[in-house]
């Protein structure tokens with residue numbers, strides 16, 4: 001007899017003590033990047049991970065295979081910038097073949113999409129998010145410390161034409177930086193079959209976060225509503241964003257409100273760092289190194305033990321911003337979002 005949702009949750013090995021079933025694995029494959037975004041990469045840089053300490057593609061594939069067997073159905077590849085890791089399309093190809101993985105996504109800064117968008121799609125990538133925080137060349141340069149805006153914009157068009165199930169634009173909205181461009185981004189999505197998502201600025205090591213630099217959901221909504229008519233789209237379980245249809249448009253607009261209206265109660269995400277540690281929450285330190293266990297010859301059931309130990313220590317939800325900034329964490333480039 002089929003288990004009820006509650007029993008299934010209880011039965012699933014990837015359920016935490018709050019009954020949240022974890023079906024979404026986010027994998028950071030590198031801490032390297034070819035951009036230097038202010039809110040991600042500390043100005044003084046970071047201590048790069050040595051190659052030998054990075055999970056190999058084979059090790060990543062093994063972890064995904066074990067977790068897919070335990071209920072993971074969505075995987076997101078992140079970094080740093082995942083496309084700077086050579087042969088990333090091969091990793092995409094091997095993960096796409098794993099039974100149980102229904103959605104394979106990647107978050108990228110878009111700098112390789114002009115050449116590689118179709119190759120990623122053909123390898124099996126289904127969903128792609130491109131991070132861009134400004135359409136203004138000088139401001140893009142100021143934020144990313146590079147002048148690659150044309151490459152990224154052309155890359156987005158290539159992604160739109162590559163046949164992905166979804167193309168999303170990630171925009172970190174920051175007061176005094178790009179808060180005057182929200183309407184431009186919605187204009188951009190209005191004429192393309194894409195989703196633009198405005199992300200509340202979050203505190204991570206080295207990004208000089210402060211409350212007055214944060215552009216809140218309610219403030220962003222008010223700005224967008226001045227120019228655009230948007231209609232709410234019903235939220236799916238465990239969804240992080242609040243989605244809206246742009247009336248009379250092709251695209252949609254969303255808000256990721258983790259600082260003002262968090263979505264921890266039905267969180268389904270677990271993270272794997274580039275050095276092979278399970279991180280039960282974006283704002284918690286890593287708990288268990290599955291890399292070391294694998295390199296010491298553990299079997300697949302012990303890989304599962306490692307993720308369960310991490311989930312066993314997952315909190316109910318992240319504390320408020322004022323307490324969050326007091327906690328030790330890593331920089332965004334080391335976490336991968």
Ligand code: SF4
Nearest residue numbers: 263264267281282318
């Ligand atoms: S902050 Fe942590 S618990 Fe909350 S939704 Fe994000 S990952 Fe889940």
